[in-house]
Amino acid sequence: MTALALEVDGLSVSYRQGLGWRQVVEDVSFSVRRGEVLGLVGESGCGKSTVALQLLGFRHGGLRTDAGRIMLDGLNVLGQDRAGLDRMRGARVSFVPQNPTTALNPGMRVGAQIDEILAAHDRPAGDRTRALFGLVGLPDDAAFLRRFPHQLSGGQQQRVCIAMALACEPGFVVLDEPTTGLDVTTQEQIVELLIDLRARLGMSMLYVTHDLGLLSQIADRIGVMYAGHMVEIAPTERLFAAPRHPYTRGLIAALPRIDGARRSVRPLRGLLQRDMLPKGCPFAPRCDYALPRCFEEVQSLSPAGQHHEVACWRLAELPPAAAPADTDLPAAPDHRSTLPLLSVDRLTVSYGRGSRAFTALDNVSLTVEKGETVALVGESGSGKSTLARAIAGMVAPAAGHIRLVQSELAALVKARSPAERRLIQYIFQNPDASLNPRATIGRSLTRPLEFFFPEREASTAEQVTAALAEVRLDAGYASRYPDQLSGGERQRVAIARALIAQPDLLLCDEVLSALDVSVQASILELLQRLKSELGVAMLFISHDLAVVRMLADRVCVLFRGQVMELGPREQVFAPPFHPYTLSLLEAVPSPLRKRKPVRQKTMGSGEPGPGCVYAGRCAVEIPGACRAAPPPWRETPGGLAIRCHHTLEDLQRKASPLAEKGLETP
Known part of the structure; x- marks a missing residue:
């Protein structure tokens, strides 16, 4: 029997609430063996992060440990004073946070941040810091070590946090949602890294997340x-x-x-x-x-x-759990007309000026029909949100046209008419930031009515109640403030605020990414119902391809600001695939598929040349051809368009290994 690295016995924790205390963790017990990964999953507010932080002896004035024992490799964590905790943290147990952007010091170079941890534990830096960067797959040259966090991608920042956690070779690592917010390819690389580090170093882990599919790829057991x-x-x-x-x-x-x-x-x-x-x-x-x-x-x-x-x-x-039924969703009514609702024609958006100019969108064209959901997918930095912001008039294109029905829209929203502004509504990723914390829900819903329908002032209260009912919230929510609502309820309010303007098009920018799986399911069900009953068109931005397959009618795949593939949903999810689309599909974690090694090349950071922008990353790059000239469009009779130097027949053959992972060909 493998020895235990961690034993938690009868842990109970309370937080201060007003003049009293509320118990948030009650009599929790579990153990982790040496070299084992235990996943901890549950809805937001279930106490999983509180438990994780107790493994590092985290305490503050508003928290108390009511009962229990935490033994970490023979050390009683809850019995340590501050000096003991300082010696323990980093050396015996370390922590990888959810958000590396806020965890890293923005004013310190990344190499210096590793040096600081080593110095705190009286360990030599220099060569050790470079070795740690190499261990986590980062460049170990002096120039990279001198970069500041904002000069790194999200995946690189998380790798720096992992290097910090491994600096003093702890036997146990606590990971608190370390890949939340990362796109699927970056997430896959981080998970591959953790699996490799575990195999090489034999460390134990507690992996906290709400992503069940991801846990299926890395955890030995799940709590x-x-x-x-x-x-x-x-x-x-x-x-x-x-x-x-x-x-x-x-x-x-x-x-x-x-x-x-x-x-x-x-x-x-x-x-x-x-x-x-x-x-x-x-x-x-x-x-x-x-x-x-x-x-x-x-x-x-x-x-x-x-x-x-x-x-x-x-x-x-209890009866055995039934397997999820593979039944098609009900078909939505066909609201399409002869003219598309939205047309984007050869749109180009650049940031910065002169030598520092960066092209975020390059010659992008697509349409959205009335009542249709078009999904934008691609990793971080592919241009998805930039396209939505340009359609909303939040950034001005350098070239191209945006038309609503037949009318060309002004570049910036301030130059658009109230009617044009009303017909396009934006739902942001984070309702915590998009809802005014000092305004009641009723007031937040009233503002669009005052701006777009001033003549309806007498019926404002009834319209607010109706808007809340549309997203399955009762009228009592109108008197609440955002901090009195759960994350899922706040996102429902954000959707209600967009719908109360009676738009024709919703721009949904990662509206599910920060929600746990059960809340996500309720919002997804709501969006499906709104699409079916109201005929609202959506431009749906997401890096979750499983959600996209459920909701979208058509899918547009973006990479470095260019369209790689565009077509009907089921054709995008079946061979032939663009090589980039294939890499995205293979990166999706699923409990029904075995994890396989990453197929695409390591992420490149160089500027694209005259050829295909994906050439430096493509696992099936054609030497010479792919980097020399832009790829042609390949089209199928069913309306699928793929931008690639390979023929459709070649792409069909190269996609065959995906069948082993469980994706079916219609």
Whole structure:
């Protein structure tokens, strides 16, 4: 039996609330063996990050540990004073944060930040710092070490954070959502790096995330938390093959799939309301199998198989979990007219001037029909958000035209008419930043009405109530402030604010990326319903291809500001693929597919030449041809267009290995 690297026993944690305390973690126990990766998953607010930070002895004035013990390689973490914690952190246990941009010091060069950690533990820097950068796949030359964080990409910043975590060779690493917000190719590279480091260094990990698909690629076991309680722990394959707790089943049912046919997701019933938790099982108010006893009787983990524990007294009575049904979603009514709603023609957008000018979009053309959803996909920096901002009039194009029906739109929104502004509404990625924290929800919804429909002032309250009902929120939300809502509720308000203007086109910019899987499922269901019932067209930006396959009618694949592939959804998700599209599809983590090595080349940072912009990254680059001349467009009879030097027949043959990963060809 492998020795334990970590043992958590009966951990309970409370946060200060007003004059009292609220318990946010209750009697949580688990262990991690040496060299093992334990995933910790659950909805936002379940307590997983609080547990993770306790492994580093994190404390502040508003937090207290009520009970429990944390033994890290024989050391009692909760019994350490500040000096003991300083010696422990970095040397025995280290931390990789969610957001490297805020974790790294913007005023220090990245090499100096590694040196600082080594100096704090009396270890020599210099060669060690360069070796760490090489270990995590970063350049180790002096010029790179002298860069500031803002001069690195998001993936490079996260690699620097990983290098910092490994600086003093700790035996245990805590990772708190380290790939949230990264595109799928960068995420895949970070996961490959962690798997490689684990194999080479033999370190143990606690990996905290809401991404179940990602955990399936890296974790040996997964612990599922709900409302501060551990409700299930199981080996990864067993958890996905035979989930036992109703909450785990709900999370897996809410997971969008890229494999096979389109299917609807099933959001969990209700919301987590900590103020209304019963004395017994915290999940009882949302459970389809709950009995009166569930509300009264506290549940604890009980054996459900080898290395499998579940906190549910009805375990033996529940029917086996059904596999997600591969049924097509209902077809939306055809709202299309003879003229497209939106036309983007040869659009070019540049940032900066002179020698520092950067072309973010290069000669992009596409259309959006009335009632149609067109998805924009591609990794960070591909130009997706720039295109949406240009359509919204937030940035001025250097060349090209944007037309709404037949009318050409002015470059900037301030020059557009109120009617044109009303017809295009933007839903931002982060509702925390886009909603005024000092205005009630009702006031935020009233502002568009005052601007676009001043003649309807008498019926404002009724329209606000109707807008909230449209996104499944009751009228009482109008009197609340944004900080009184969950993340999913705030995103619903942002959607309601856009819809109350009665637009024809919604620009949805990564509106699901920061949400956990169950909240994401409810927003996705809402968008599907709005599309079907209201005929609202959407330009849907996302790096989640599983979501795109469920929602989109057509898909546009962007790389470095250029369109690589454009066509109907099912044709984009079936061979022939553009090599870049293939790399995106292969990078999508899925519990139904085995992880395979990255096929594309390492990310390049050089300026593109006269040929294909993907040439430096392409795994099937044609020597000479791909870098010498722009690639031609290849078109299929079904309306798929691929920009590539390879013929469609060549691309069809090169896509065949993808069938091994579970993507089906219609």
